[in-house]
Amino acid sequence: MKWSEFFVTGEPLIYAADVAIVLTIIGIVFVLTYFKKWKWLWDEWLTTVDHKKIGIMYIICAVLMLFRGGVDALLMRAQLTAPNMKFLDAQHYNEIFTTHGTIMILFMAMPFLIGLMNIVVPLQIGARDVAYPYLNALSFWLFFFGALLFNISFVIGGSPDAGWTAYFPLASNEFSPGVGNNYYAVALQISGIGTLMTGINFLVTILKMRAPGMTLMRMPMFTWTVLITCVIIIFAFPVFTVALALMTFDRLFGTQFFTMANGGMSMLWANLFWIWGHPEVYIVILPSFGIFSEIVSTFARKRLFGYKAMIGSIVGIAFLSFIVWVHHFFTMGAGPAVNSFFSITTMAIAIPTGVKVFNWLFTLRKGKIRFTTAMLWSLAFIPNFVIGGVTGVMLAMAAADYQYHNSYFLIGHFHYVLIAGTVFACFAGVHYWYPKMFGHLLNERLGKWAFWLFMIGFNICFFPMYFLGLMGMTRRMYTYAAGLGWTPLNVVATIGAVLMGIGFIVFCYNIYYSARYGERDMTGDPWDGRTLEWATASPPAHYNFPVVPEVTDLDAYWAMKKNGNGYEVKEEQLEPIHMPSNSGRPFLISIAFFIAGFGLVFKWFTLAIIAAIFIILGLILRSFDDDDGYYISVDEIKRTERLARKGA
Amino acid sequence: MAEAAHRYDETMPLEYRTQESRLNILGFWIFLGAEVALFATLFATYLVLFQRTGSGPTAKELFEVKDVLIETLLLLTSSFTCGLAVFEMRRGRLSGLLTWLLVTLLLGAGFITFEIREFIHYVHEGATMQTSAFLSSFFVLVGTHGAHVSLGIGWMILIIIQLLQRGLTPRTARKVFIVSLYWHFLDVVWIFIFTLVYLTGMVI
Numbered sequence: 001m002k003w004s005e006f007f008v009t010g011e012p013l014i015y016a017a018d019v020a021i022v023l024t025i026i027g028i029v030f031v032l033t034y035f036k037k038w039k040w041l042w043d044e045w046l047t048t049v050d051h052k053k054i055g056i057m058y059i060i061c062a063v064l065m066l067f068r069g070g071v072d073a074l075l076m077r078a079q080l081t082a083p084n085m086k087f088l089d090a091q092h093y094n095e096i097f098t099t100h101g102t103i104m105i106l107f108m109a110m111p112f113l114i115g116l117m118n119i120v121v122p123l124q125i126g127a128r129d130v131a132y133p134y135l136n137a138l139s140f141w142l143f144f145f146g147a148l149l150f151n152i153s154f155v156i157g158g159s160p161d162a163g164w165t166a167y168f169p170l171a172s173n174e175f176s177p178g179v180g181n182n183y184y185a186v187a188l189q190i191s192g193i194g195t196l197m198t199g200i201n202f203l204v205t206i207l208k209m210r211a212p213g214m215t216l217m218r219m220p221m222f223t224w225t226v227l228i229t230c231v232i233i234i235f236a237f238p239v240f241t242v243a244l245a246l247m248t249f250d251r252l253f254g255t256q257f258f259t260m261a262n263g264g265m266s267m268l269w270a271n272l273f274w275i276w277g278h279p280e281v282y283i284v285i286l287p288s289f290g291i292f293s294e295i296v297s298t299f300a301r302k303r304l305f306g307y308k309a310m311i312g313s314i315v316g317i318a319f320l321s322f323i324v325w326v327h328h329f330f331t332m333g334a335g336p337a338v339n340s341f342f343s344i345t346t347m348a349i350a351i352p353t354g355v356k357v358f359n360w361l362f363t364l365r366k367g368k369i370r371f372t373t374a375m376l377w378s379l380a381f382i383p384n385f386v387i388g389g390v391t392g393v394m395l396a397m398a399a400a401d402y403q404y405h406n407s408y409f410l411i412g413h414f415h416y417v418l419i420a421g422t423v424f425a426c427f428a429g430v431h432y433w434y435p436k437m438f439g440h441l442l443n444e445r446l447g448k449w450a451f452w453l454f455m456i457g458f459n460i461c462f463f464p465m466y467f468l469g470l471m472g473m474t475r476r477m478y479t480y481a482a483g484l485g486w487t488p489l490n491v492v493a494t495i496g497a498v499l500m501g502i503g504f505i506v507f508c509y510n511i512y513y514s515a516r517y518g519e520r521d522m523t524g525d526p527w528d529g530r531t532l533e534w535a536t537a538s539p540p541a542h543y544n545f546p547v548v549p550e551v552t553d554l555d556a557y558w559a560m561k562k563n564g565n566g567y568e569v570k571e572e573q574l575e576p577i578h579m580p581s582n583s584g585r586p587f588l589i590s591i592a593f594f595i596a597g598f599g600l601v602f603k604w605f606t607l608a609i610i611a612a613i614f615i616i617l618g619l620i621l622r623s624f625d626d627d628d629g630y631y632i633s634v635d636e637i638k639r640t641e642r643l644a645r646k647g648a
Numbered sequence: 649m650a651e652a653a654h655r656y657d658e659t660m661p662l663e664y665r666t667q668e669s670r671l672n673i674l675g676f677w678i679f680l681g682a683e684v685a686l687f688a689t690l691f692a693t694y695l696v697l698f699q700r701t702g703s704g705p706t707a708k709e710l711f712e713v714k715d716v717l718i719e720t721l722l723l724l725t726s727s728f729t730c731g732l733a734v735f736e737m738r739r740g741r742l743s744g745l746l747t748w749l750l751v752t753l754l755l756g757a758g759f760i761t762f763e764i765r766e767f768i769h770y771v772h773e774g775a776t777m778q779t780s781a782f783l784s785s786f787f788v789l790v791g792t793h794g795a796h797v798s799l800g801i802g803w804m805i806l807i808i809i810q811l812l813q814r815g816l817t818p819r820t821a822r823k824v825f826i827v828s829l830y831w832h833f834l835d836v837v838w839i840f841i842f843t844l845v846y847l848t849g850m851v852i
Contacts, residue, residue, distance in 0.1 A: 131671045196682060204675045234678060238686035246693065246788065255777050255784035256702070257693070263700030263781030268693065275689075623806045626819070 047582040049133035058115030065108040072100035077497040083482040093478035094161040101164030109284040123533035126211025131204040133580040139194040141590035146191025153183040160184040168258035168266035182601040199233030213551035225290030236279035243272035274325035282321040288425030299375040300367025306359040313352035339398035346396035373447030377428035388416025409469025435521035446510040457499025464489040530555035535567035537644040576631040589618035662821040669822040697781040704780035707849030726755035727835035
């Protein structure tokens with residue numbers, strides 16, 4: 001392979017990106033060396049098995065990926081603003097919508113929520129860490145290096161260009177000859193392994209590590225949604241693993257799964273993809289529902305309305321999520337009986353979702369509502385998400401879908417559910433739990449500016465898309481003729497996208513501003529919270545709880561505050577606490593995965609095999625590892641706790 | 649984890665005594681649930697594609713009864729000996745445990761040898777992974793199972809070394825128990841492969 005093929009060449013934008021990447025790397029290395037932070041980076045972050053730090057790293061990556069995916073989106077909007085634009089060519093546009101979709105779903109939405117899960121779930125259930133801290137670190141680093149591998153396709157070898165759904169035969173060697181779709185298959189595989197392990201880890205954590213007294217029916221709603229999400233992950237991700245493996249075999253080894261000749265069946269890919277893909281959208285929406293439930297209940301100062309109905313709904317949604325996948329391709333021609341079945345199951349999802357919407361509304365009813373930034377995001381979610389849901393039911397009608405299919409109507413629909421559902425939840429959750437992560441609050445004023453800019457921009461951007469779709473504009477077209485009458489609405493949509501971009505910048509500025517000037521959270525309970533995470537200091541000590549709390553009620557911490565003085569620790573109750581040791585191995589194994597993946601992408605099999613040997617070596621070392629962790633002495637706990645109390 | 653990891657329960661069998669072991673065993677059961685989903689997808693793919701033979705041979709023309717029968721006997725027996733190994737472990741006999749693990753391992757290796765022979769035989773007849781969709785799905789389904797068995801053999805060797813080094817402890821007992829779960833699971837998957845792939849293939 002020639003170097004000119006290895007590096008992506010010929011585009012001024014790419015050269016600018018090359019320069020930016022090199023400068024950023026030099027900058028990071030310089031700062032770390034100048035401030036002598038290498039050891040700190042290794043000891044505190046790269047080798048950590050602390051769920052709180054892992055969660056923070058997930059969220060940092062997710063925000064970076066939101067930036068990357070957002071830039072992709074703005075490039076697309078720039079290209080579509082006016083007819084016959086020459087800003088991007090067709091190939092470049094294909095690559096950008098592919099990476100936008102893949103990154104936003106798999107490297108932004110999911111890690112953002114997994115990050116929040118990591119930080120919040122052990123605290124909410126009164127645990128000191130997850131069930132498998134070492135595995136948790138490995139999950140994170142596999143996600144991280146999977147994301148890195150996917151992102152370097154931009155400058156090395158070329159990006160995937162067959163859409164985030166990577167339908168065959170388009171994604172086959174015949175029609176996508178470059179390495180782009182190899183990146184797709186391999187990078188998603190690597191981060192997918194991490195996700196599956198997260199699913200198992202949190203399922204066991206929630207089932208087995210709850211504080212005494214916390215029965216399943218006393219679990220906070222966010223933890224409930226995570227529990228059900230884990231079940232979906234465990235049954236959906238293996239399907240994706242197989243689908244990606246078959247894709248890899250087709251592309252690298254010439255098998256005939258999805259080919260056009262020798263018996264291959266390209267629609268098999270579409271089926272496998274969506275058997276995973278539809279549950280996947282519930283993997284990113286159920287925890288979001290959980291976040292909104294926590295926030296609505298806290299800031300309405302009321303117990304969540306219809307707790308049991310909420311649980312029934314999420315279980316129902318999880319079940320239905322596995323039997324609706326054909327609605328993504330009603331036009332495949334499976335026949336009226338099949339389409340009717342999937343049409344009905346799809347519409348049925350609106351029932352449990354509707355139950356949840358009414359539960360949130362009834363939680364608000366007669367509540368003493370405080371309009372914090374987190375609450376604003378949650379309140380905005382309800383009407384916006386309902387618009388997305390209602391248009392979803394329209395799409396679910398198989399006969400009508402022949403008109404809507406792959407039009408901008410669909411683009412409008414799924415952005416209304418994914419942004420108003422998941423992205424709003426991420427912002428809401430970050431504002432809500434920020435003090436728990438960093439010990440200070442995000443500035444409310446800037447937070448509200450970011451909220452209004454983003455929320456209004458979102459509606460200006462995506463509402464016109466419904467009409468563009470009805471006017472006949474189809475998805476993934478890179479330009480259009482002037483006479484079609486689509487120009488005004490496209491201009492409006494671009495203005496909205498710019499507003500969303502400004503909202504994001506204000507959010508990022510808020511992170512910087514609040515770190516310097518933000519209000520410090522001395523109490524550990526800035527919102528007058530209801531669940532156990534607010535019983536700890538902000539940020540919590542490494543071991544979370546000096547004494548494992550006793551739970552007597554659904555709103556565990558609320559009950560403690562009402563019936564006494566909250567979560568009190570007497571020094572004579574203290575016992576040595578056992579904690580897991582840090583390990584650099586998850587990081588190093590994941591690097592080996594990255595190198596092996598890179599080798600596979602370029603069919604450098606020797607490199608891939610050498611890296612695979614290192615992976616196996618890492619596993620063997622782990623098997624022989626008999627590190628049992630360490631104990632934190634009572635004296636040290638006393639010191640930490642006194643220090644925390646002096647702060648308060 | 650926390651100090652709960654060391655909550656020790658004398659009344660339980662050795663492999664269940666520490667909290668960490670209980671968590672790990674439960675986690676492994678759940679992992680097997682994910683493996684069920686994985687193999688189910690491969691089976692579904694195979695069932696969709698198995699009559700789409702293109703210009704290549706059909707299942708009926710291809711499969712060899714004798715080799716497959718030997719493979720089946722070897723693997724089913726190995727599952728039984730693996731059960732005996734855990735039985736010996738519960739009785740606290742290290743030597744019995746090691747013997748039966750070794751027998752299991754050899755039977756597994758025998759299974760893999762015959763499977764490789766079978767694959768080589770097919771390839772010599774011109775039936776490769778690239779020939780048709782049927783053969784692609786056949787090789788990937790059966791090959792994934794074979795890769796699992798090979799991994800299990802490597803894993804079992806590591807555990808035998810640890811047993812020799814450290815003897816029978818709650819930790820090594822848990823490892824034996826988990827690898828036995830894995831081994832029995834592969835046996836169950838093979839029963840499905842035997843019926844859905846080979847028996848069905850030889851009839852239809």
